[in-house]
Amino acid sequence: MAPTSSWIPNISPASDFSLANIPFGIVSTSPSSSPSAAIAIGDHVLDLKALFESENDLTPVYPGVDITSLKEAFSQPTLNAFAQLGRPVHRVVRTGIQDLLREDTPFSSILKDNEPLKQKALLPQRAVKMHLPMAIGDYTDFYAGYHHAYAVGVMFRGPENALQPNYMHLPVGYHGRASSIVVSGTPIHRPVGQILLDPKAEPKVPVTGPTRKLDIELELGCFIARGNRMGEAIDVKEAEEYIFGYVLLNDWSARDIQTWEYVPLGPFNGKNFASTISPWVVLADALEPFRAKGIENTTELQEYLKEGREEGVFDIRLEVDLTTAEGDTTTIGRTSSKHLLWSFPQMIAHHTLGGCPMRPGDLLGSGTISGPGGIGERGSLLEMNEAGKREVLLCGMDARTFLKDGDTVTLRGSCGTDGARVGFGACTGRIFSAAPRK
Amino acid sequence: MAPTSSWIPNISPASDFSLANIPFGIVSTSPSSSPSAAIAIGDHVLDLKALFESENDLTPVYPGVDITSLKEAFSQPTLNAFAQLGRPVHRVVRTGIQDLLREDTPFSSILKDNEPLKQKALLPQRAVKMHLPMAIGDYTDFYAGYHHAYAVGVMFRGPENALQPNYMHLPVGYHGRASSIVVSGTPIHRPVGQILLDPKAEPKVPVTGPTRKLDIELELGCFIARGNRMGEAIDVKEAEEYIFGYVLLNDWSARDIQTWEYVPLGPFNGKNFASTISPWVVLADALEPFRAKGIENTTELQEYLKEGREEGVFDIRLEVDLTTAEGDTTTIGRTSSKHLLWSFPQMIAHHTLGGCPMRPGDLLGSGTISGPGGIGERGSLLEMNEAGKREVLLCGMDARTFLKDGDTVTLRGSCGTDGARVGFGACTGRIFSAAPRK
Known part of the structure; x- marks a missing residue:
């Protein structure tokens, strides 16, 4: 995949979290909030719970994936429910998030041009607390x-x-x-x-x-x-x-x-x-x-x-x-x-x-x-x-x-x-x- | 403790589950019911979810114990919540169940003389399916x-x-x-x-x-x-x-x-x-x-x-x-x-x-x-x-x-x-x- 750029501000070229990555983690965004799922992009995190709770129709971003199951998975305090959805779903979700974050995003109305949602869902990494991403059985x-x-x-x-x-x-x-x-x-x-x-x-x-x-x-x-x-x-x-x-x-x-x-x-x-x-x-x-x-x-x-x-x-x-x-x-x-x-x-x-x-x-x-x-x-x-x-x-x-x-x-x-x-x-x-x- | 006898019918003298025992397990009472807590007595089990959901006031049986927390613990599919209540609580709960099941029970109206509840909560062991009693972390x-x-x-x-x-x-x-x-x-x-x-x-x-x-x-x-x-x-x-x-x-x-x-x-x-x-x-x-x-x-x-x-x-x-x-x-x-x-x-x-x-x-x-x-x-x-x-x-x-x-x-x-x-x-x-x- 050719490195394409993102509209997210100030992504350092040396960042581990380029648009080619999109890693998943569990964050809490304030001392009182319960931990839930996010991805990292540059120096920011995208709060997936906030994204999926918004009014937007995300069906075109994640074709063929049950949005309700994603919404439920991303509100959990671990990534286990998301992991269980299986690798084909992970693939579609990662590609969909890349599409939301690309400079030339086909879905600009969902996040790029949606100031209230950006305020809510796009946070500096230093403002969130990271948690253990999975409940580890063995x-x-x-x-x-x-x-x-x-x-x-x-x-x-x-x-x-x-x-x-x-x-x-x-x-x-x-x-x-x-x-x-x-x-x-x-x-x-x-x-x-x-x-x-x-x-x-x-x-x-x-x-x-x-x-x-x-x-x-x-x-x-x-x-x-x-x-x-x-x-x-x-x-x-x-x-x-x-x-x-x-x-x-x-x-x-x-x-x-x-x-x-x-x-x-x-x-x-x-x-x-x-x-x-x-x-x-x-x-x-x-x-x-x-x-x-x-x-x-x-x-x-x-x-x-x-x-x-x-x-x-x-x-x-x-x-x-x-x-x-x-x-x-x-x-x-x-x-x-x-x-x-x-x-x-x-x-x-x-x-x-x-x-x-x-x-x-x-x-x-x-x-x-x-x-x-x-x-x-x-x-x-x-x-x-x-x-x-x-x-x-x-x-x-x-x-x-x-x-x-x-x-x-x-x-x-x-x-x-x-x-x-x-x-x-x-x-x-x-x-x-x-x-x-x- | 002197071996006292129970009003539960037909407890074999060789039974592992005498009144002196009262072991805890997780049972399902029908193919459609979700697993929950029970104790074993003779050839029977006492369904603790059914017991605690009944209309009886169990406060005198379990002095000093929060009945709501017990009711919640005994409706879970594992004994972890009960275990977490700590050994002093286990002690009171075991003694209380012994008191309910003794021949000369001081609480005969709660179970011994309560036919509808007995029908519901006291089941032959062969009629229930046993499950893993605990969610085992390590x-x-x-x-x-x-x-x-x-x-x-x-x-x-x-x-x-x-x-x-x-x-x-x-x-x-x-x-x-x-x-x-x-x-x-x-x-x-x-x-x-x-x-x-x-x-x-x-x-x-x-x-x-x-x-x-x-x-x-x-x-x-x-x-x-x-x-x-x-x-x-x-x-x-x-x-x-x-x-x-x-x-x-x-x-x-x-x-x-x-x-x-x-x-x-x-x-x-x-x-x-x-x-x-x-x-x-x-x-x-x-x-x-x-x-x-x-x-x-x-x-x-x-x-x-x-x-x-x-x-x-x-x-x-x-x-x-x-x-x-x-x-x-x-x-x-x-x-x-x-x-x-x-x-x-x-x-x-x-x-x-x-x-x-x-x-x-x-x-x-x-x-x-x-x-x-x-x-x-x-x-x-x-x-x-x-x-x-x-x-x-x-x-x-x-x-x-x-x-x-x-x-x-x-x-x-x-x-x-x-x-x-x-x-x-x-x-x-x-x-x-x-x-x-x-």
């Missing part, structure tokens, strides 16, 4: 970032045994904690946990205290639109139709807590204290122009994982910024979401192979994404500091092995060229000291 | 059954390394899948998954097919009543107040799928295809008279795990029945829920140590419960068959290593003596062949 975190899995494997088991024998055969994943997923901007309290200070001492006796190794994980998150019936697998070739859209995901990790607890059943308190997602869900369709080949897997795949296409992933430029309490920001990691061994359709096919039911609003994490290159391409501090052996240098003469109280971490991600960018906005969280026990 | 499965953890550890790592170094220091657990928790009676489809047929062959190449090692896990499940704020831990000494009640839990497991997938992030498709719970939630108060000492832990515990009491667990008689397609039933396991190393308050304190938020309706599993004795006290087939080395003998000249299609597994659990039993009823599931791919 959250699953995969481990599809090959370079991350390999680098961490080398640290713990050496290069010969870096990857487990199953790694190239199936998308390894585990069930995460849905209740602690928070929207960008939510304060993150340094978790307290059991820690083994000296792993070599015998007997092994832990202490309890705030984590000394608070880390980030740069991930892409995928929201499910449609569920499957329990007992019925989703075919990898049909899995795209079950996807609603994508967010950035910071899977905060306490490495010392995780190391002591995770054998044999996997990560638990080292991860379940918080995971932050970006507030705007970029629809699956908006990312279609940015498909890319993932990491080549020369292993002969099981039939149910064969996608029959090469470009299963997206080439999203990803960045990690660390801002100190003093306000100095350093970009400590730059990579791309193409560095995945498994695509989300493959993860969905694997997840449902045994009949596990997906529900609308379920969240899948890609696993930490790191590039094949040097330290600057890593998606976690653990990799950047080579398991604590070196410091990550920051501007302002500062350095980190792991996060300090007062640090703010911001993930960013975008595709496309200036003026037609498709991006996520910021996924940010600031670290606060461990909460005192009650 | 499900966590612990591993607190010491004898199970030890026996399985010996099989995989030998007696020297049977238990990991963390096992005696913290309640090991992992996040399970909430979407595949089903109510007793739901058919269980044999899951398809990746399986490594010959673990010794190199290179390791899996096949995809129905599990050959379908197993059960006998567990106690604990429902959360109240949540904590994110970032704030629940004190082990206050954790009882966060508990709503208990169910039996069969954590179906596909051992071959699990073995291939579970390193390094834990069980996934080997578990997430289905977990079955018993339909009636036995309130925490109903189990109080059956407190017992758990397995002694001579390890010096971290402060946050010190309960300051000896009797942290319950002595519930547990049984596993296997019924073949031909209809022959064998009790293959008998044990007690006292064989736990960690209490649920300890699990809750550990789970929230880093600030992970609990929400009403969250489910915690104890982990498989096995006794210290022989084969007959084990809570999984994996232990009974000694990792596939011997068959479990059934009546009718039959035998099993793992489950066959057509088998039905029923868990049972109860405390107390005849006439005053507090039990769960059946937690049952029948195995069907793997669902065909669409």
Whole structure:
């Protein structure tokens, strides 16, 4: 699609929210109003509840779509009802909103030339509060970032045994904690946990205290639109139709807590204290122009994982910024979401192979994404500091092995060229000291 | 409490649902009616929606409780709203229902002598359909059954390394899948998954097919009543107040799928295809008279795990029945829920140590419960068959290593003596062949 321009004022060419994007989120427009759906365009949001409650006949904008069901969906405090309408509806709705917002809009009377409605529905982003976009039933975190899995494997088991024998055969994943997923901007309290200070001492006796190794994980998150019936697998070739859209995901990790607890059943308190997602869900369709080949897997795949296409992933430029309490920001990691061994359709096919039911609003994490290159391409501090052996240098003469109280971490991600960018906005969280026990 | 009798007809002395119990569930009374709350008494259910919608003044039955909030809670399709009212309210409500149902009820005009209301609200259990009692936000499965953890550890790592170094220091657990928790009676489809047929062959190449090692896990499940704020831990000494009640839990497991997938992030498709719970939630108060000492832990515990009491667990008689397609039933396991190393308050304190938020309706599993004795006290087939080395003998000249299609597994659990039993009823599931791919 050629980048066309919008009549919305002052859209920066560098904005993640160009007319080519139209991501969906949940906003409240005043302290007393209940949260409802909106889209982002430039520095503005378009309040979809206000738009659909107006007197306008929106039927020509959304041909073939039941306007009443949209109106109902957009008045909800989550996007689940909209997600459930299915990808063909999302497509029509996104295109319709683009038509409303284009410079040469065929529907200028509906919004562009309708001052009272613009006053009501078109608001500066800074004037609204963002909420978690979906009610998340279950959250699953995969481990599809090959370079991350390999680098961490080398640290713990050496290069010969870096990857487990199953790694190239199936998308390894585990069930995460849905209740602690928070929207960008939510304060993150340094978790307290059991820690083994000296792993070599015998007997092994832990202490309890705030984590000394608070880390980030740069991930892409995928929201499910449609569920499957329990007992019925989703075919990898049909899995795209079950996807609603994508967010950035910071899977905060306490490495010392995780190391002591995770054998044999996997990560638990080292991860379940918080995971932050970006507030705007970029629809699956908006990312279609940015498909890319993932990491080549020369292993002969099981039939149910064969996608029959090469470009299963997206080439999203990803960045990690660390801002100190003093306000100095350093970009400590730059990579791309193409560095995945498994695509989300493959993860969905694997997840449902045994009949596990997906529900609308379920969240899948890609696993930490790191590039094949040097330290600057890593998606976690653990990799950047080579398991604590070196410091990550920051501007302002500062350095980190792991996060300090007062640090703010911001993930960013975008595709496309200036003026037609498709991006996520910021996924940010600031670290606060461990909460005192009650 | 002395076992007093009820005016409800024909309560068998062996019934799990004596007047001493009063467990809560969600029923629908006809195909067209929406599910709502009920309690079980003998072979009957008392429809709480019908009771609270009647013209009676229930204020004297539930002193100090807001009747409107109860009426609203009992008309919901889950018990979450009731659970959120808190344990002091549950206590008053249970006692009030006991008062309505006692032979010498002080409130005979409300139900005992009120034929029209009895017709409407008091129904045979066989006439109602049971539903999942709670909307489950997150499900966590612990591993607190010491004898199970030890026996399985010996099989995989030998007696020297049977238990990991963390096992005696913290309640090991992992996040399970909430979407595949089903109510007793739901058919269980044999899951398809990746399986490594010959673990010794190199290179390791899996096949995809129905599990050959379908197993059960006998567990106690604990429902959360109240949540904590994110970032704030629940004190082990206050954790009882966060508990709503208990169910039996069969954590179906596909051992071959699990073995291939579970390193390094834990069980996934080997578990997430289905977990079955018993339909009636036995309130925490109903189990109080059956407190017992758990397995002694001579390890010096971290402060946050010190309960300051000896009797942290319950002595519930547990049984596993296997019924073949031909209809022959064998009790293959008998044990007690006292064989736990960690209490649920300890699990809750550990789970929230880093600030992970609990929400009403969250489910915690104890982990498989096995006794210290022989084969007959084990809570999984994996232990009974000694990792596939011997068959479990059934009546009718039959035998099993793992489950066959057509088998039905029923868990049972109860405390107390005849006439005053507090039990769960059946937690049952029948195995069907793997669902065909669409």
